[in-house]
Amino acid sequence: MFGLSRTGIFNNNTQKIKGTVVLMSKNVLDFNAIASTTSVAGAVSGLFGALSDVAGSVVDGATAIFSRSIALKLISGTKTDGEGNGKVGKKTFLQKHLPTLPNLRAKQDAFDIYFEYDADFGIPEAFYIKNYMQVEFFLVSVTLEDIPNHGTIHFVCNSWVYNYKNYQKDRIFFTNEVYLPGATPAALVKYRNEELENLRGDGTGKRKEADRIYDYDVYNDLGNPDDKSSLARPILGGSAQYPYPRRCRTGRRNTKKDPNSEVPSSSTYVPRDEIFGHLKSSDFLTFGIKSLSQIVLPLFQSALGFNAEFHSFDDARAFFEGGIYLPTNLISQISPLPVLKELFRTDGEQVLKFPPPQVIQVSKSxxxxxxxxxxxxxxxxxxxxxxxxxxxxxxxxxxxxxxxxxxxxxxxxxxxxxxxxxxxxxxxxxxxxxxxxxxxxxxxxxxxxxxxxxxxxxxxxxxxxxxxxxxxxxxxxxxxxxxxxxxxxxxxxxxxxxxxxxxxxxxxxxxxxxxxxxxxVNDSCYHQLMSHWLNTHAVMEPFVIATKRNLSVLHPIHKLLEPHYRDTMNINGLARQSLINAGGIIEKSFLPRKFSVEMSSAVYKDWVFPDQALPADLIKRGLAVEDPSSPYGVRLMIDDYPYAVDGLEIWDAIKTWVQDYVSLYYASDDEVRKDSELQAWWKEAVERGHEDLKDKPWWPKMQTLDDLVQSSSIIIWIASALHAAVNFGQYPYGGFILNRPTVSRRLIPEPESKDYQELVTNPQKAYLRTITTKFEALVDLTVIEILSRHASDEVYLGQRDNPNWTSDSRAIQAFKKFGSKLAEIEARIEQRNKEPSLRNRKGPAQMEYTVLLPTSEEGLTFRGIPNSISI
Structure with missing residues (x-):
């Protein structure tokens, strides 16, 4: 006899448990592929070809294929097979498509799935998945309902799954439970270790698109001596002369003229799970920046000339007020690209116009x-x-x-x-x-x-x-x-x-x-190359790699840090392709030109990890002194120091949250020392990720709870608030190039010279002949306008993209406390900005200090702290 129960359909001792699988098909506008073309015509063709290819296959066709081509097998976390490993269930395929599932986000599809189950199987805490299709998909989550004597089980996946033939071992995903290594259920130990081994790889071979391998390498892919001798660049990392943080290893072939350098690529390998898999307009970002570098800027340079100068300050403001008129043939080559039409917001047939930066919105002078x-x-x-x-x-x-x-x-x-x-x-x-x-x-x-x-x-x-x-x-x-x-x-x-x-x-x-x-100009270059690129983007990548290689997704510190790594490796890979590479956008528009990134290597020599904590940084710069009676343990030398005042509140909130979270899993220093994954993670982050500084005595030893709390807090601070502080004000301040020029082209004229007389007769011309040219300004303006924007699905500090990120209700409550504290800080910052006695909160330009307000809407908002270095 068959009957129905709360847990589904059953037959004697065997019953079926219901699951829901949420996934997304591959991005139909595969801009990464399209943007690799080297011509406007090729880009247009690729774009519209992609559109035609997906017609009729994205929704109904794709979902029908999914239901027959994706199979899962549950793995028990409580019952073992004859070899001591968790039991593996039968292969089960997706079934009914659920297009109206509550909380289903745009572009996501959900499916029913039913697993055979009996009491001898125990509690499923992992599953294998096989993709029998030739195209990959993005697995968002799996939820199992009404597990007998347990309830609902959530698997937060967020991973690309390729055809099974791309993997030596089946893809595995784990529940949202949290286990220190020594407390891992015996049934899961093999699977936990095996997954970390898969992520580490063996350090050999060229990485393929489908790979999920995290490894280290030096920055030896910025130059291209095989193309031109002028494009040769020194290798950064691995030497006393040019120390540098490590980046992700790609295994590409070496250049012919320099056997130690890699051949640059328009599709640099990034572990597949690090490539934008969500709604964020990051494929748009990738396409936009690549198109700027490869297509648009060469056309602009041809039309405007490299050395064309602004004629007056009004001419510089015309970028925002009247627009810049461009030749008809140039517009005709750009306008077919929908992405670029949005980027440049062309108004009319021959005009290029940008939104006015905040620094000149109230006062022009x-x-x-x-x-x-x-x-x-x-x-x-x-x-x-x-x-x-x-x-x-x-x-x-x-x-x-x-x-x-x-x-x-x-x-x-x-x-x-x-x-x-x-x-x-x-x-x-x-x-x-x-x-x-x-x-x-x-x-x-x-x-x-x-x-x-x-x-x-x-x-x-x-x-x-x-x-x-x-x-x-x-x-x-x-x-x-x-x-x-x-x-x-x-x-x-x-x-x-x-x-x-x-x-x-x-x-x-x-x-x-x-x-x-x-x-x-000194400040602009130092900001972009050191404060921004080096001190946030570059120094963070080794921590991302070390975490993925050594901390299982079941590890509590992995769950703590993982949101703060979102998209970082991908945006860094994009930077190496188009921004900081030889002949790239930075070299086109910043003073040091081909020495730009090399200069950041010299600054890295003096980088100190503990000093990245805001209180330590302020004390080191003499902007604060230790004061136990002050709210955050320091007293500022400048009371009205907006970055420090707001930042100390954010820093304290982060550290308090980390302290609350860590205390849930570690009761003593001894437990920190005995955590094998944690020790391997920190050792590798220091000795391989930051290998050139590994012998510095200031590295925390990761022997105490304080070491763990402080180090984790610094990582989160760098990825979130520090990056927000130096990134999202780029366009508001630097969009008006007269305010933040990135280049100087001549020294002060000598007295009695013709140029010296111009200092008196035409000061504006003298200024404009000295600073950034029109073309360089256009390069800089276009890029920082992209980089200063928030995406529609950005995840901000105090938020998570999935409410089921952990099964630990204590951690959920601590995180809610963190979010509430950030909301209170946001209200206080907004109140401070209204206080007229705090003159530095607005200044003559009447720009409120808003970049450390935790939340934001989409777009160019001049506020908001994303969890990660995601742009």
């Missing part, structure tokens, strides 16, 4: 003020470089035997004319002098940079006074170039420096405006 210049050092897009000046004159850490005496030439007398009655000694004693110091970062490279035809720059030091109203007033800017000597006349033996003081009129007024521009 506030960017020129000294107050705004100073405010952006603590509330702009690069607010974590300024330091408190505690020694005068400013000193250099460059080796005198290699660079000569690089001590600053700024004098006390030059500063005291604007010190509002204070002496330099009094100002230093009162913690009122600050410095934005790029001297040491740029001086070693200036001979090379200034030897380029298109770049001419200074190494800068900017001294500022903290006024009684809380704002920063620039006092002096030192502009330095290398002094060359030695037997061959090409050795740096010191610096030739010029100190520029504030002025408002005549040639001196224009020179002061130029001096600020030179300082900002």
């Amino acid at each position: 506030a960017w020129m003020t000294d107050e705004e210049f100073g405010r952006e050092m603590i509330a702009g897009v690069n607010p974590n470089v300024i330091k408190c000046l505690d020694v005068f004159p400013p000193q250099s850490s460059l080796d005198p035997s290699e660079f000569g005496d690089q001590t600053s030439t700024i004098t006390k007398e030059s500063l005291e004319t604007n010190l509002e009655g204070l002496t330099v000694d009094q100002a230093i004693e009162g913690n009122k002098l600050f410095i934005l110091d790029y001297h040491d970062a740029f001086m070693p490279y200036l001979t090379k940079i200034n030897g380029l035809e298109v770049s001419k720059a200074y190494a800068t030091r900017t001294i500022l006074l903290l006024k009684n109203d809380g704002t920063l007033k620039p006092l002096a800017i030192e502009l330095s170039v290398p002094r060359l000597g030695g037997p061959a006349g090409n050795k740096i033996v010191g610096a030739d420096s010029r100190v520029v003081l504030p002025a408002k009129e005549g040639a001196e007024g224009t020179i002061w405006l130029l001096a600020k521009a030179y300082a900002i």
Whole structure:
């Protein structure tokens, strides 16, 4: 007799349990493939070819195929076979399509599945899956309902599944349970270890698209000497000269001219699960950036000319107000591409127009003020470089035997004319002098940079006074170039420096405006290459790789950190293809050109992991001192320091959440030391991922609960709030190139020269002849507008993309507490922005400091902290 029960259909001791499988078909607009074409016509053809290929096959046809071509087998977590491993159930195929399942997201499909089950099988805690189709799909989740004596079981999968022939062993997924390695049910031990072995691979061979192998390599794929000798670049990582974090190994063949370098590719391998598999417009992003690099920018350069300059400040504002007129033939080549039409929002037949950046939305000239210049050092897009000046004159850490005496030439007398009655000694004693110091970062490279035809720059030091109203007033800017000597006349033996003081009129007024521009060019380049790329994107990738290789999805720390890795490896791979590569977008639009990424290697030498914690960073820069009586253990030297004030609240919320979460699984330091996966993870992250710095004494030893909490908090902080702080203000501040030029093309003219007279007769022209050209501005503007946007399905700090991310109700409650705390912080930040006495919250440009507001809507919002470095 057959009957019905709450658990489904049963026959004697065997019954059936119902499951729901949620998946997505492969992205029908496979922009990654389309964008690899090298011509506009090819891109158009590929795009519309893809559209025609999927017609009639995406919805009804695909779902019908899924139901016959995807099979699952349950694995018991409580009952073993004769060899001590979890029992494996019978193969079962998907059944009914469920297009209206509650909570089903767009582009997702759901299916019924029924498994034969009896009490001797125990509780299923894993499953095998086989894909018999030739095309991959994205497995979102599997839910098993009404398991006898257990209830519902959730599997959060988020993984691409290819045809089974692509795998040496069947794909396996685990439940959302949490187990430390030593507490893993005996039935699951083999499967847990086997999956980690699969993810590690054997370190050989060229990686294929379907692979899920995480391994390490140096940055040896940025140059392409086989194409042109001018595209050769040094290998970053693996040497004392060029230390660097590791990136994901691809195993591509080496170039012919340099056997240690890899041949670059338009489809760089990233483990398949790291490639955008959600609704985020990241395929759009990938296609957009690749198309910019390969198709659009060469056309713009041809139409505009590389050296075309803005004629006036109004001409620069025309990017946003009137638009830029382009030749009809150029528009005709771009306009067929739907993605690019959206990117450039063409209005009319021959115009290119961008949204106005916030820095000029209220005032067109506030960017020129000294107050705004100073405010952006603590509330702009690069607010974590300024330091408190505690020694005068400013000193250099460059080796005198290699660079000569690089001590600053700024004098006390030059500063005291604007010190509002204070002496330099009094100002230093009162913690009122600050410095934005790029001297040491740029001086070693200036001979090379200034030897380029298109770049001419200074190494800068900017001294500022903290006024009684809380704002920063620039006092002096030192502009330095290398002094060359030695037997061959090409050795740096010191610096030739010029100190520029504030002025408002005549040639001196224009020179002061130029001096600020030179300082900002240093700041813009340091921001993009070091504060942004190196200190967030590059340093994070080794932690992603180490986590995937060593921490099982069943491990609590994997569940803690995994959301903060979303899309990072993919966006980094894209950067190596089109942004930081030889001849790429960064080299086209930033001062150091071909030395850009090489310069970041020099800065990495001094990177210190523990100092990435915000309180430690503030103390190191002299912007805070330890103070146990203060809410976050530190007291700020500048009370109205928006990045630090907001950031300390976010940092404290992150660390409290991590502390609450870790305490659920580790009761003592001894348990941390005995966790085999945790120890392997940390050892590999340090010794392989950051191998060039592995011998530094400052690395946490991962022997205590404090080590685990602090290290995990730093990783989350870098991936979320630090990246948000240095990324999502790029377009609002830098979209107006006059405010944040990325290039300087000439030094200050010599007195009595024709160009010097122009400083008086036409200051705007003198400024525009010095900074970024129109083409370079267009390159920079287009890219940062893309990179400053939030996707429609972004997941923000305090959120998860799946409510069933863990089965532990205690962790769920702790996470809700974290989210509530972030909501309270958001309300306080918004209130602070309304306080008129906090002048640095808005400044002359009337831009509220919003980048550390945790949540955001889609688009160019100038706010929001995503969980991860996802763009």
